[in-house]
Structures are given as C-alpha cells and as structure tokens.
Amino acid sequence: MYKPLGTFPLLLLAAWPFHSAIAQNKPANTKDSVQQKKLGEVVISASRRPVTLDHVPSSVTVVSKKMLENDMSFTTDVTDILAREVPGMAPGSQTNSNVGQGLRGRSVLVMIDGIPQSSPLRNGEVDLRSIDPAVLERVEVLKGATAIYGNGATGGLINYITANPMGNKPISGRTSVNMTGGLVGLKNSVGGRFSQMLQGRAGKWDYITSGVYEQTGEYKDANGQLVGPNYSLGETETWNAYAKVGYHINSRQKLQLMYNFFRSQQNSNYTLVNGDISKGIPATGVLGKTAGVPTGSKGNHNVHLVYQADSLIGGTSLTADAYLESRDDIFYVSFGRFEGGDGQSHTLDKKKGLRLMLNSSLLNRNGFSGNISYGADLLNDITSQPLVDGRVWVPEMNMLNAAPFAETQFTFWQDLILKAGVRIENVGVKVKDYTTLRLTNADGSTITPAINVAGGNLNYTAKLFNAGIRYNKLPLFMPYFSFSQGFSVSDVGLALRDSKVNDIKKINTEAVLVNNYELGFVTEHRGLRFEFSSFLSTSKLGADMIFDPNTGLFNVSRTPERIYGFEAALSYAVLKNLDLSASYSYLEGKADTAKTGGSYNVYLNGRRIAPPKMTATIAYRPIKALEVRAQYMGVQGRDRFVKNAKGVYNGNEGPVKVYNLVNLGASYKLNAKTMFTMGIDNLFNEDYFPARSQWFMQPGFYAKGRGASFNLGIAITY
Template sequence: MFSILCLLVLSVAGFSQDLTTTGGIKGIVRAEDNSPVPSATVRIKDLKKAVLTNNEGAFSFDNIQPGSYTLEVSTIGYKPIEKLVSVLAGTYSELSLQLSQAQTELTEVIVSAGRTKETIDEVPSSVTIVGLKTMQQNINITPNLGDILENRVPGLAPSTGLSSNWGQTLRGRSLLIMVDGVPQSTPLRNGAMDLRALDPAVIERVEVVKGATAIYGNGAAGGLINYLTRNPKTDKLLNSQTSLSTTGSLVNKSNSMGARMSQLFYGDKGKFNYVLSGVYEQTGEHKDADGDVLPPVYGLGETDSYNAFAKVGYDFNASHKVQATYNFYSSRQTTNYLTENGDYKTGQKTTAKLGESIGVPQGVRGNHNLGVQFSGETGIANTRYDADVYYQSVDNIFFYSEVFVDGGVSRILSKKNGARLVLNTPVLLNNIDANFTYGLDAQRDITSQPLVDGRIWVPEMNMLNIAPFIQTKFTFFDKLVLKGGVRYEKVNIGVDDYATLPTKNTRTGVVTPSMDVKGGDLKYNAVVSNVGLRYNLSNYFSPYISFSQGFSVSDIGLVLRSARVDDIEKINTEAVIINNYEAGFVTRVKNFRFEATGYISKSSLGANSVYSDGVFVVVRSPERIYGYELAADYQITKDLQAGLSYSYVEGKLDADDDGKFDGDSDDYLPGQRIAPPKLAGHVDYAVIPGKLNVLLQYTGILKRDRFARNSSGSYDPYKAPVSPYHLFNSSIGYNFNESTSLNLGIENMFNADYYTARSQWGAFNDSYTKGKGACYRITLNVKL
C-alpha cells in the first residue's frame, strides 16, 4: 500500500511539473459561412504531431514545449492555411481558424474515383470534371448530353447525335452511367440509351473516371460517367431560375422550330434545404446541311422530353443528415416520317419521307430514380458514414423492325433496387496520412427485352449482386499518394426456361426458327483490385501510374436471344475481367495546366458484338486496347480561358487465340468499339466582364481506316472507314443585369455537310445518315 501511495504522489508531482513547464494549443476550424469543419487535419509542422478536428471543428494539442510553431490546417475542398503560434508554459494558445473553399482545378473535389471525397491531385489516374458553368453554357447550344461530353471529355468516342449512344464508348469499352452514384446502365441487356438518363438542367457537375475501375463493379469496363445533381448553394429559403428558349434550323426553317422551358426552385435555410425542377422541351424537325429532314430512327427531332426533379435535405444536427432525391425523365419521338434507306456503297444518304409510322413512339418512356441517403459521423475514430437505398426503373422503346416475323417493336425493361454502406476512417501517423474507405454494395437487377405486343425476345434475367470492398489511401509527406483496394463480386443471374423468338434476315428473307432453351442460374465470383501511385513532386511535374481491374458480365441478353443451343449452360456467358494499365503526368506553370496519359487495356476474354447473317453474335476472343490522351488548359487572362485536347485509341482482338496481337488488319476491333482520333478545343472569353461572354467550341473527328473492302466492293458492317469532319459551335451571352440574361447558341455554325462517325463505320443502308446542319437556340434566363 505504501508503494502504491508513493507512486501516486510521484505521478501527481510529475503531472504538476508538466502543467508548469509545457503548454498547449487548442482551437476551432470554421468555413467561410462560420459552420464547423469536421475531420480537418491540423498538423504542427515543426513536430511529428497531427490531429483531426471533431464534429464541432475543435482540436487540441497537449504537452507542447514552449516556443514558436507553424500550424498547418488542410482538408478536402478547402485551401490549406498556415498559422504561426506561440506556446507559453502553463497555458493553452487558443485559435479561431477559417478555411476558404478551393477554386483551383488541382483542388477540385471529386467523389467518383474512390467512393469518398478527394481532390484531383490525390488520384493516380485520369479524371475529367465538367462543371456547372460549362454545363449551363452548353445547354444554350444543345441539351444533348452526348454532344456536350464529346467536346469536353478526352477518350470519349464521337457523339452519335441520336437518342442512342451505342458506339459512343470510353477508351474503346463500354462505360457505366450513374446519377448520384446510382447505376443507369443496363449491362444485362445494353440498350445504349443511358447517356441521356436525365436532363442536363438538373446536373451540377459531371465526373468521368477513365479506364476499367474496380470501385463500382459490373459495367465499368471502360470507365464511368457520374452525373451529380443540383444542390442548393444559398442562404435564402426561396430562389428561382427560369429559362425559356426556342430553336430552329438555319438552313431550312420549315417545321424546324422547337421550344424549351425550364423552371428551378431552390433554397437552404437552417436545417432544411431543397431543389425542385421541371423541364419540358419539344423539338421540331431536325435538318441536315442540305435542309433535308433527318431520318427518324433514334432521331431527336419531333421529340417531347420531360424531366421532373426533387431533392430535399434535412440536417438533424452537425453530425447527421438525410437527403431524399427523385428524378423522372422521359423523351419520346412522335413523327410523321418514315426512313427511306440510302445506299452506302454508292454514297446515297438515308433520308426521311412522309408517312404514318408503325408501332409506338420510340425513346425513353420513363426513367425513374428514387433514393434516400443518410450521412454523417459515427463518433468512433473520426469515421464518416454514407448509407443509402435506391430504386431505379427504365422503359426504353426502340423503333419498328422487320427483323421480327410479322414485324415488331422491342423494349428494354429494367428495375434495380439496392442498398449501399460506405464508411471512411482517416488515420494520422506522424508524416503519413492514411484513409480507409470500406463498405458493401447490394443490388437486385431484373432486366428483360420483350416486344411491345408481348412476345419475348430476351427473357427476364434476375440478378443479385453482393460486393464488399475496401479502398486505402496513404499520403506520405503531403506529396506521395499510394492508393489500393480490392472488391469481391458475387453475382447470381437466374433465367427461367424460355424460347428464342423467330427472326428474319431482312436482306435474304431467311427465318431463324424458335428454339426451346433450358434456363438456370449463372453464377460469378470474382476478386478485382486496383493500385496506384502519384507523386506531387511540384506544380511543374506530378506523375502517376496505376493498375486497375474491371468486372463486366457481358451483354447476357444479347447472347440469350441469339442462342442456338438448348441449355444456357452450353452458352459462353463467362464474365470479362479487364486489366487496365495507365501512366501519366500533370504539369502546371502559373495559369497553364497540361496532362498527358497513356494506357493499355487487356482482357483474356472479349465481348465484341458482330453482325452476322442478320443477327448480333458475341465474339469472345482476347482483346487489347491502347491509346493516349493529351489535354491543356490555359487561363490566358482573368477574362480569357482556352482548352485543347487530343485523343487516340486503337484495339485488336486475338482471333486465332495464339496469345499474340500481330495478325492482319482483320484483327482490328471494329468501329462500334474503337473511335477515330479526336481533337477538341474551346475558347471562353468575357468580352465585357459581367456583361458579354463568348464561347467558341471546336470538335474534329479524324480519320480511321483499318479494314479492307469485301468481295462486293463495299465494307462489312462496323468495318468501314471514317472520313474526317470538323464542327464549330458557339454561344454568346449578354447579362442585362444580375437577374436577366439572353443567350444565342449556334450549333454547327459553318453548316458542315458530313456523315456522323457512327453512320460511316456502320456501313448500313438504313442508317447511313448525315449529321445535323446549322441551327440556333435563343434562351432567356431570369433569376430571382
């Protein structure tokens, strides 16, 4: 007992001595709006000490020797600050620190690359951000998302100019489209109408992660595009933004006029915030450079589009909040025109002729997205959580086709419901910042492709996908970033017994009879991983290198509908694992930024669809795709900004499966996979700051010619050459005052007469169509 008493006395004496010989630092970190900043890193640069702020933004250091120290505060989305602090013995130095939001591109906050907030300079791969200003400027030219992203995203194939984005690949592979992280794509039966999943008026920013990614699972073979919807950025309860526009052809005005109305309400007051939006657009006839009406198949002329959007958020307290989002999108074409086939071999374009269309209006009958997300702090080890449940359904209607016996119109029906839990735990270890992101994705996807009249072309596929994952990030000395992760995919796809639908070769008239196929369960278990390294040596040179795997269940529906066996066990439906290797660097010199990226994408099993004897079949040969991208942005003056990018991609398949890709030209991947080189640029100039702004955009689609002519002197489907074409768009905006502006947008301002890349490499007589000619869009914007 005496010994214990002596130890207690000595401990108290020692503790008393610490209080008188050392001091401390404590304080609160706030944002510009005076709200606390949780999970910010506060580091004493002179010592190996660092802490994270709590949910109230508070931090403290104890037992600091008296002296002067440099305190550094940093966190995602804010500019880092440094503060000189003097520590006195026996007391705490109390601080109140304020962080301002970062505005530079290198500190742009993204969420799609790693399932948690991080900046571009922390990602060891190529990411493209399309911000709100760019989106709003481009809506004044065209609301077609395929056209908008074509110009701003290196590596994305040329826009089709249609309601279908089939052939608009990312780095030669299929991509995953998401809205706020919720999948819109239907990889079980890829109808390629997912790029236009919502109206761009409700998009705040677009994040494009290029290259196969293990982060989000099935479907992201070439990368992903995540549309992040609008959030209120205001301290007022009621704000309004109204846009009214009219459009028309500059070549042939007859019946070409259309109109668009967009209304946005938003507010943020106290614990409550909301965004409400409604958009309606009706287009007139779309004309080519000759003033002729473009054919209706997948056309966007004579189309009625609707978008209803609502987002409501409530902050229970500083640590927990909930947000509910709903979006409905519909875009359908009602036309009095029929397609009149052209002749690819002779160069005769496909046109439109007056006539009563057969079937029902094509397009998106309805795309519904509903989600509820809870987020906040767990209170354990500074761990943040994001938990959400979602529901998504889509009904895509295609055009009337004679491929079906007695004709017919097909539709893709898909319903997804899922739940996700993402946890993020930061850890500070002296000069190492560690971050762990882990969780679980669960999704049920039921997809089928019946005909509108009830006949079944693709049977119902019932998929359950469970995927736990973990991602780690280590930052050494604020310069070297090491990332890695792993994801386990467990997939089960149930298919009942079914009968294939009789189809007809439209050229020969030969009918492929129906076949009874025994159903069953298709099961997949795969582990995919990723690792990357980025060294932010200086603004002048920031290199990165990465390896990432992607998991993709190939277009199962396409395989099932063309089955020529009596049991799905006999069909090669094995999943595709893509290995993506990437290296690049970023250079910044004052207001100039340049990025160069090279990549190789390999898969031992392919999923290349080929048109053979009137039907699509899937070729499973190994594939190798490679390419590079160059992008430069220059803030020339405060009021003048310019950008330029170049994309090149090429790919081959190992047709003889000898492990080599050195065969003849027939081994090149076809046009629906590999895009021709692309050159894109823009100039954004505030002629009169705050009053008059001019945007000029250029997109050049260059030549690709890899295949020989067939015996008829023409080209096989998807293996035709692409000839170059060059497009210029412009937008001129004038602000009468802070609340009212008028914009004039000109699409294809020099009225280039061209065939789209898709119509060229396709070599089909019924889709050998020209691109849209010169047209205008006048928009009045009123903000209250």
C-alpha cells in the same frame, strides 16, 4: 469463375485502423491546403469517398456546372456535350442511342448520384440520355476499367451529380426559356424549351425542385434536307422532373431524398427512307405515319435515400443509401425479322440497391496520413427485352450482386499519394426456361430456328484490385501511375436471345475481366494546366459485335483483346478575360482471333474504337457582362478494313472520313437577374455524316449530321 490474382502489400495496412480525431481537420495554412488550392479544389467520386482532383492517381474529367451551361447554349443533348468535353470519349451520333459511344474502346457504367443507369445484362446503349443536363451540378468521368461502383465499367464510369440547394433564402429560383431551330431549312424546324427551378432553406430543411420541357422541330442537314428519322432527336419531346429534399438532423447527421423522372420520345411525322451507302445518299424521310410506338425513353425513374453521419467513434464517418431505378426504353420496328410479323422491342430494367460505407482515419503523424473506406453493395437487377406486343425476345434475367469492398489512401510528406483497394464480386443470374424467336429473311425463310432453352442459374465471382501512386512535389511535373480492374457480365441477354443450343449452361456467358494500366502526368504553371495520360487495356475475353454478311446478324466474338492509346488536355488562362482549352485523344485496339496468347491480328471495329478526336475552346470576355465562346471538334479518319466478297464493308467496319465542327456562343448579363444567351451549332454548316453513320454500315442509320442551327434563350433568377 475467377481466381484471386494475388495480394497487394498496401492492402495489409488496411487491417489496422489507427484513428486520429484531427486526421481531416488540418489548419488552413498547411502546405497541403496551399497545394490543394494550387491544383484546384474540385471534389470528385473517383473513389468511394470524396477526394480532391490532385489526389487521384488516374485520368478524370470533371464537366463543371459552368461548362454544362455554356454547352447548353448550343445543344441540350448530353451525349454531344460529353463528346466535346471528355477526351477519350467517342463522338456522338445526334440520336436517342449511344451505340458506339464508349470510353477507351469499352463499355461505360452510367450513374446518377451513384445509381446505375446501365444494365450489363442487356446493354441497349441508351443509358447516356438518362437525365436532363439542366438539373446537374457536374458530370464526373473516370476513364479506364474500374470496379468502384460494381460491374459494367470496363471502360470507365460517368456519374451525373445532381444539383444541391444553394443560398439561405426560404425560396429562390430560376426560369429559362429557349427557342431553337435550323438556320438552313427553317420551315418546321423551330422548337422550344422551358425550365423552372425553385430552391430554398428553412430551419433544418433544404430543398430544390425543377421541371423541364423541350420540344424540338425537324432536324435538317446542311442542304436543308430532313435528317433520317431513325432515333433522330428531331421532333422529340423531352420531360424531366427533379426534386431533392434534405433534413439536417444535427451538425453531424443529414438525411436526403432525391427523385428524378426523365422521358424523351420521338413523335415523327415521317417514315424512314433508307440511304444508299455505296452512292453516298443519306437516309431521310417522307410524310407518313411512323410504324409502332414512339422510340426513346418512355420513362426513367430514380429514387435515392441517403443518410450521412460524420465524426462517429474514432472519427469514423458513415454513408448509407438505398435506391430504386426503373426504366423502359423503346427501339425501332424491325420489319419482317421475327416469326409472326414485324417486331418492336423495348428493354425493361428494374433495380433495387443498398449501400453501406464507413470511412476511418488510419494515422496522422510525422508527415503521414491515411484513411480506409470499407463496406458493401447489394444490387438486385431484373432486366428483359420483350417485344412491345408481348412476344419474348430476351427472357427476364434476375441478377443479385453482393460485393464487399475496401479502399485505402495514404499521403506521405503531403506530396506522395498511394491508393489501393479490393472489391469482391458475387453475382448470380436466374433465368427461367424460354423459347427463342425464329428469325426470318425478307422472304420469310428461316435464318435461325426457334429453340426451347432450359433456364437455370449463372454464377460469377471475381476479386478485383486497384492501386495507384501520384507525386505532387513539383507542379511542373506531377506524375501518376495506376492499375485497375473492371468486371462485366457482358450482355448476357444478347447471348440468350441468339442461342443455338437448348440449355443456358451451353451458352458462352463468361464474364469479361479487364486489366487497365495507366501512366500520366500533370503540369501546372501560373494559368496553365496540361495533362497527358497513356493507357493499355487487356482482357482474355472480349465482347466484340461482329457482322455476319450471310445472315445479316451481329454475333458476339469472345476473343482476347488489347486496346491502347493516349490523351492530352490543356487549359490556359492567357489573360484575366481570355481562356483557352484543347484536347487530343487517340485510340487503337486489336483482337487475338486465333487465341494464340499474344498475336493480336485483327483490328477492333468502329463500334469499339473511335477515330482520333481534337477539341478546342476559346472564351473571351471583352466586358464584365459579356462572354463570347468559340468551340471546335474535329473527328479524324479511320480506315482499317477491306470490303467483303459482296463488295461492301461489313457492319461496324465502314471507313470514317474527317469532319470538323465549329460552334459559336455568347451570353450577356443584362443585370444581376437577367441573362441572354445565343448559340450557333455547326457555324460553318459543315455537310457531314457523323462517325457512327459511317462505320455502322446500316442503310437506315446512314443519316447526315445536323446543319447550322440556333438556340436563343433568356434566364431570370430571383
């Protein structure tokens, strides 16, 4: 149970909704609109109402449609795209799993148009691969703890914004075909991709629909050897079906329905051969039938209905939406781990949600303007993790989450932005009586016995605040500061399945409350934009996965944590046809294992803290129809731990060695309707282990990264 932390004076202003009919209809030649054009008119969802990027007093990265299309000439793996484009995000692993790929050392809430894909009840860490990037308009990444969209975003949120209909034709479309494969070990590595999009407008209706199919070949490393098949994206079949239909009731009201289906499963012709970490021998595979059913996302369904109304009484706007989400994610087979034989688990997650938000102007006179967004969220999330054969590993958890919220934003003298908000979480989780599975060693001896556990209700309440300030007077130095809180029920399912007691009330299922402090600034001058942000993230309880070498199991450590770091990002239009961008991010974190209240004595492991990361991109357009891009990502080393008594590193604590990756891509527009694309991933055929392969210290996941590979495509619009 969390108690209120105090009252922010700015929130008192939210109680008096002074309205102005012209609050959001300023003349185009005002200083404010000129400033927006200078700083960019990117619309984001860092608050519950759309705002421009220069009005956000915290660090946000927007991956635009253009950036997505450029990156897709190398890879369609959205986890790899985000790792290259988002400072502060951990590097990807080129697998179906995003284990360890958090933001600023904490968990991420992944959403599609605001629909949560993550389930903090049982975090399977597969939520980043929830949709194909071809149907996205952009990706909005808010870094640092936030409660804007509910619990689970202790490290930030990633919102996949789906495409909207464009143009005024009754029908138009785009067809693209790609061929992919390895440049080293071409045999059996060739794959293909087909994407079809149609869109149009007719009267009050508009629509967009899309279908994507992709089949990858075998993934080969820099030596032409098969990459270990555990969760590999090689030999993977992906489907995505997307549709959005809108009806404009009148000039101020709109109704929109969206549906998206995503499936991505590996059907490998190989069985796993474990790697030998001590000798540097990578995991690979031999021909043979893979045990169990195909791993990956068996199906992820999202349905979203939105009603929007503008300029109601007093200029108030209304957004009401309802959504359904259902997903089934299948994991690899655990041999000899469970009583009764081998087991393969899958997470089942079903969500139903309702949201209501009103936005009203507060005042607009004498250089002052403001607004308040207020409403409530209601979410029912039912999550479990059974084995595929029906045995119960994690029982069904039925969560009901109700949360009223309010958020204000004020602009003073058109340059000083103040923002403050509050959200009250009320969470209840129901669990029926269940029995844990007895876990065994390879010889069948018991590691943990089966225990009959009495179910019951788990209840959480939390009052969460955010506040920020930004000053945009001087383009050369636009500083900002923010304080925000995040809340998560912190993988209740993991605690339930590993229970050593007979009653859930005796299990430590206390939620995680995170305080995030951020200080940064933006510099803009002509074609240059530079942003620097530093942050500190603290929590009285953590959820660190600690490996026990005696049992071979991971346990959750609930100790105080302190994480800090900084990020820098630069973009520069050197010439009209030459653009440069670069970024650097650094992160460190420690835990107070003795719970002394201030002595953070143990480093957080690699699952939480990513090594430093550098990125850079050069885009050159020698002629109007041709663009050539070179992309770099460098993952620096991290070595914080010592070997255990057995002479090996504990799980999640392996040292990470440096590796550097370069991509080369080009796009050529033959005419107004036809474009050719070419991409080479890992241009210099770097022989490396991705960061997760190194720190995870699991022989089955000690797989190398993909060697040099190609992607050739043609796209036709009409």
